[in-house]
Amino acid sequence: MSEKRGLSLEDKREKMLQIFYESQDFFLLKELEKLGPRKGVITQSVKDVVESLVDDDLVSKDKIRTSVYFWSLPSCAGNQLRNETDEREEALTELKAIEQKYNMLKDEMGQYVDNDPAAFEAMKEAIEVAHAAPTDGQITFSF
Structure with missing residues (x-):
């Protein structure tokens, strides 16, 4: 009696990318919503999955008049991933230098901690408190 579980977000992303790579064509969202279920991605989540791919620059998006087209070619995605890697390496090198x-x-x-003006003032105040303390010659301890 096992429940059928849906695909994870990463699986859905891979399935949607397969649609783009296999056809190497341009799609409207409506077309993708029809093709998604054939790959196991439910219609209701196609839009979110495609938008996440657009956000990660794995799918391109362009509005022409009133229509929004989506596309992704394997070479474009590979180039994008390589470019991100170069940028990441540069950022890591810069981070290491800053650290x-x-x-x-x-x-x-x-x-220079011994020459800190705030620490000097704190010591000066402590000395003044010590000098102002009563000196009747007796030392009292309280427990």
């Missing part, structure tokens, strides 16, 4: 600079500056700040 090194941050750690260097943090170490340098540690060298």
Whole structure:
């Protein structure tokens, strides 16, 4: 008595991409909503899945007059993924350089902690409190 479970979002995305790659054609949303169920993607989720693919630049979208067309070619998706990889590598290199600079500056700040004006003022106030304390010669402890 197992329940039939639907496809995960990632599975739906793969199935919709297959539609684009197999036909290498342009589609209206209505056409995709008809083709989706043939691949196991229910009609109600086709729009959300296609929009997520558009958001990730795996599917292109363009409005011509009153119609919105969707398309994706295997070469375009491959190029997009390669471009994202290059951008990611550049970003990681930049991040590493920034982290090194941050750690260097943090170490340098540690060298100057003894000359911190706020710490100096706190010590000065502590000394004044100590001098103002009563000195009757007796030390009392409370437990």
